[in-house]
Amino acid sequence: xxxxxxxxxxxxxxxxxxxxxxxxxxxxxxxxxxxxxxxxxxxxxxxxxxxxxxxxxxxxxxxxxxxxxxxxxxxxxxxxxxxxxxxxxxxxxxxxxxxxxxxxxxxxxxxxxxxxxxxxxxxxxxxxxxxxxxxxxxxxxxxxxxxxxxxxxxxxxxxxxx
Amino acid sequence: xxxxxxxxxxxxxxxxxxxxxxxxxxxxxxxxxxxxxxxxxxxxxxxxxxxxxxxxxxxxxxxxxxxxxxxxxxxxxxxxxxxxxxxxxxxxxxxxxxxxxxxxxxxxxxxxxxxxxxxxxxxxxxxxxxxxxxxxxxxxxxxxxxxxxxxxxxxxxxxxxxxxxxxxxxxxxxxxxxxxxxxxxxxxxxxxxxxxxxxxxxxxxxxxxxxxxxxxxxxxxxxxxxxxxxxxxxxxxxxxxxxxxxxxxxxxxxxxxxxxxxxxxxxxxxxxxxxxxxxxxxxxxxxxxxxxxxxxxxxxxxxxxxxxxxxxxxxxxxxxxxxxxxxxxxxxxxxxxxxxxxxxxxxxxxxxxxxxxxxxxxxxxxxxxxxxxxxxxxxxxxxxxxxxxxxxxxxxxxxxxxxxxxxxxxxxxxxxxxxxxxxxxxxxxxxxxxxxxxxxxxxxxxxxxxxxxxxxxxxxxxxxxxxxxxxxxxxxxxxxxxxxxxxxxxxxxxxxxxxxxxxxxxxxxxxxxxxxxxxxxxxxxxxxxxxxxxxxxxxxxxxxxxxxxxxxxxxxxxxxxxxxxxxxxxxxxxxxxxxxxxxxxxxxxxxxxxxxxxxxxxxxxxxxxxxxxxxxxxxxxxxxxx
Ligand code: SF4
Numbered sequence: 001x002x003x004x005x006x007x008x009x010x011x012x013x014x015x016x017x018x019x020x021x022x023x024x025x026x027x028x029x030x031x032x033x034x035x036x037x038x039x040x041x042x043x044x045x046x047x048x049x050x051x052x053x054x055x056x057x058x059x060x061x062x063x064x065x066x067x068x069x070x071x072x073x074x075x076x077x078x079x080x081x082x083x084x085x086x087x088x089x090x091x092x093x094x095x096x097x098x099x100x101x102x103x104x105x106x107x108x109x110x111x112x113x114x115x116x117x118x119x120x121x122x123x124x125x126x127x128x129x130x131x132x133x134x135x136x137x138x139x140x141x142x143x144x145x146x147x148x149x150x151x152x153x154x155x156x157x158x159x160x161x162x
Numbered sequence: 163x164x165x166x167x168x169x170x171x172x173x174x175x176x177x178x179x180x181x182x183x184x185x186x187x188x189x190x191x192x193x194x195x196x197x198x199x200x201x202x203x204x205x206x207x208x209x210x211x212x213x214x215x216x217x218x219x220x221x222x223x224x225x226x227x228x229x230x231x232x233x234x235x236x237x238x239x240x241x242x243x244x245x246x247x248x249x250x251x252x253x254x255x256x257x258x259x260x261x262x263x264x265x266x267x268x269x270x271x272x273x274x275x276x277x278x279x280x281x282x283x284x285x286x287x288x289x290x291x292x293x294x295x296x297x298x299x300x301x302x303x304x305x306x307x308x309x310x311x312x313x314x315x316x317x318x319x320x321x322x323x324x325x326x327x328x329x330x331x332x333x334x335x336x337x338x339x340x341x342x343x344x345x346x347x348x349x350x351x352x353x354x355x356x357x358x359x360x361x362x363x364x365x366x367x368x369x370x371x372x373x374x375x376x377x378x379x380x381x382x383x384x385x386x387x388x389x390x391x392x393x394x395x396x397x398x399x400x401x402x403x404x405x406x407x408x409x410x411x412x413x414x415x416x417x418x419x420x421x422x423x424x425x426x427x428x429x430x431x432x433x434x435x436x437x438x439x440x441x442x443x444x445x446x447x448x449x450x451x452x453x454x455x456x457x458x459x460x461x462x463x464x465x466x467x468x469x470x471x472x473x474x475x476x477x478x479x480x481x482x483x484x485x486x487x488x489x490x491x492x493x494x495x496x497x498x499x500x501x502x503x504x505x506x507x508x509x510x511x512x513x514x515x516x517x518x519x520x521x522x523x524x525x526x527x528x529x530x531x532x533x534x535x536x537x538x539x540x541x542x543x544x545x546x547x548x549x550x551x552x553x554x555x556x557x558x559x560x561x562x563x564x565x566x567x568x569x570x571x572x573x574x575x576x577x578x579x580x581x582x583x584x585x586x587x588x589x590x591x592x593x594x595x596x597x598x599x600x601x602x603x604x605x606x607x608x609x610x611x612x613x614x615x616x617x618x619x620x621x622x623x624x625x626x627x628x629x630x631x632x633x634x635x636x637x638x639x640x641x642x643x644x645x646x647x648x649x650x651x652x653x654x655x656x657x658x659x660x661x662x663x664x665x666x667x668x669x670x671x672x673x674x675x676x677x678x679x680x681x682x683x684x685x686x687x688x689x690x691x692x693x694x695x696x697x698x699x700x701x702x703x704x705x706x707x708x709x710x711x712x713x714x715x716x717x718x719x720x721x722x723x724x725x726x727x728x729x730x731x732x733x734x735x736x737x738x739x740x741x742x743x744x745x746x747x748x749x750x751x752x753x754x755x756x757x758x759x760x761x762x763x764x765x766x767x768x769x770x771x772x773x774x775x776x777x778x779x780x781x782x783x784x785x786x787x788x
Contacts, residue, residue, distance in 0.1 A: 012444060013444070015444070015445055015446050015447035015451075015454045015456075016446060016447050016448075017447035017448075017449070017450060017451050017452065017454065018259075018447075018449055018450060019232075019386075019450060019452070022232045022450065023232075023379065025369075026232065026372075026375075026378055026379050026382075027379060029369075030372075030375035030376075030378070031369040031370060031371055031372070031375070032230065032231065032232060032369060032370040032372065033266060033367075033368060033369030033370060034266075034367075035367050035368075035369070036369055045341070046443075046458075046460075046469045046470065047443045047444060047446075047458045047469065049446075105367075105369070122383075122386065124386075124390060124452045124454070125399075125445075125454070155317060158317070160316060160317065160318060161318075161367050162318070162367065
């Protein structure tokens with residue numbers, strides 16, 4: 001199996017500027033508004049800013065949860081939503097442990113990060129990058145990043161409206 | 163119009179009534195939004211002769227046309243009212259996320275009239291707008307208020323509030339947002355406190371539609387690239403504004419020992435390099451900010467332990483060199499406390515340093531100060547007084563009035579050491595080492611101020627930009643910070659541009675320093691974001707109109723040329739030390755040039771009827787200038 005890619009960010013480097021969030025909503029929905037973006041940026045004091053993306057899980061619970069088989073994985077390993085099949089049931093939103101798939105406020109169909117890299121290119125501080133599970137484990141050998149994410153998971157993934 | 167919230171909120175706090183009014187587009191064409199919008203609304207609604215802390219004052223908070231856009235640094239909002247510190251035009255600005263959030267909730271500005279008899283906070287969640295009981299948070303700090311509101315309503319709420327200083331009507335209390343962002347100057351936190359308004363909680367889940375969605379990202383990419391390629395951006399990201407301490411000390415422009423001199427022997431200890439090395443956690447950005455001058459810092463242990471957002475050059479200078487204080491941890495901690503209580507660090511440090519000079523001169527003794535030792539550099543005193551001023555305890559109660567009123571109260575010749583213009587304390591620019599800053603301090607509508615004009619083009623070798631913005635004929639004099647020549651021309655131009663920038667919600671970083679974006683860039687952004695077709699010339703005229711209306715606001719309240727003055731120390735006593743010894747501010751010469759350039763009367767400093775006519779302010783002028 002090809003190694004699954006996802007975008008990941010360092011909350012101690014991210015400054016919370018929202019550029020990634022805005023680039024995403026403008027690119028895909030032609031508006032500015034965090035609820036229209038597939039990226040979220042969550043500030044947690046003291047001093048942390050988490051840029052949050054789809055983690056491209058191997059067992060992708062969103063895929064399994066969809067009652068309409070609207071979510072599938074491409075040959076390149078990207079999990080995508082078929083707009084024709086999506087009825088906006090919201091089952092995927094409930095299933096995702098990362099609150100990384102949500103319903104578009106206008107179309108009410110599911111939207112999620114597809115690792116296009118538009119935000120990665122524009123992040124002014126290189127706080128985000130495209131990676132894989134193995135690569136990330138290597139980079140984060142001391143567990144600094146994973147422990148920051150774990151420590152704050154309740155607040156990061158609470159499914160309150162964005 | 164595209165790219166804005168679309169509605170303004172008018173809140174009558176006396177009656178508890180809330181009204182939504184659509185943004186008046188005709189007014190946008192004449193005043194834009196933000197500072198310009200408030201200049202007009204408050205001009206029309208604040209009666210002459212009222213007490214700024216009475217219910218008759220009107221408090222406005224407005225975002226700019228580009229606030230919440232993708233333009234670099236488009237994060238800002240403006241707060242304005244009649245100032246309880248200066249008794250004239252009061253205005254202050256901050257970055258953050260609160261302004262964009264207000265837009266996403268569907269609003270561009272909020273105007274508060276009257277006063278509530280019981281403490282309230284305004285709760286906004288998209289269409290839901292309510293005044294709620296604030297008795298549980300009255301008496302708490304800015305941080306506690308932020309925590310309480312976000313715990314109660316939503317972790318994602320953005321909060322603007324006052325701390326104890328605003329409640330206690332400290333005359334230089336700030337309006338705070340997003341915990342550590344401050345609309346600090348002019349004492350507007352006291353106005354909010356006088357109205358019984360503790361906070362505004364905003365949650366907006368809407369969107370901004372833009373005028374040119376197709377080309378928007380391409381255009382923004384060009385602005386991003388220019389901003390990131392500018393060498394200042396890298397420097398800003400690394401030091402924020404903190405390394406201005408060393409740069410300003412080098413040119414003798416770092417106010418020290420009140421404002422006796424512009425160099426400080428302990429500068430290295432409070433410098434940007436030291437902060438970056440020992441205390442920086444990370445740089446922080448506000449909405450769409452590529453400059454990231456915001457600092458997040460900590461002191462790990464000891465009496466001054468904290469973690470939070472701070473500092474900024476102004477605080478290092480006011481709480482540090484100005485008080486002769488080279489204890490960096492105390493400077494950082496005192497700034498942290500000022501954020502927590504909600505106070506302007508400039509007036510805070512300047513007022514303490516006034517008292518320290520009076521003490522040094524033997525005019526204040528421990529009988530006046532409840533036994534507190536006010537010797538230069540006593541860092542414990544700086545920290546203690548920060549708290550006592552916010553809570554109006556003991557001697558702090560006198561200092562909470564600001565240095566002018568405190569000196570009136572004490573008397574004994576202590577007025578001589580008050581470093582203010584129109585009762586507001588002069589910021590961290592020793593003007594004998596940069597003449598334009600001396601002029602800017604006296605012409606600013608809100609009293610002593612470096613930001614109304616922010617004339618920095620003579621500060622750091624911007625000859626190219628001077629040539630582009632003014633013309634080659636003004637070089638080399640205009641670029642020479644010690645030469646008073648052409649500074650009237652420069653300050654006038656900078657004021658027009660800066661008030662325009664504050665009316666669109668952009669930052670002075672990126673527009674003035676570095677001078678990367680100018681009128682044509684703003685015009686372009688207004689086109690693609692708002693669909694507004696305004697030329698550079700029209701934008702400049704709007705800036706001029708706002709400055710003139712601010713002036714009329716002040717003229718109506720008795721301001722004349724005789725109020726556009728600096729303390730004698732700066733115009734008569736030569737700088738005693740440093741690289742510019744013997745320099746004074748040649749104020750009269752610069753002021754003549756400035757008035758002439760503005761089309762104002764040289765004798766009294768009033769706008770002439772010709773000028774007002776050209777700007778469409780004839781009616782207002784006739785009512786004020788008899
Ligand atoms: S663009 Fe980069 S710095 Fe800005 S919020 Fe996104 S990840 Fe953080």
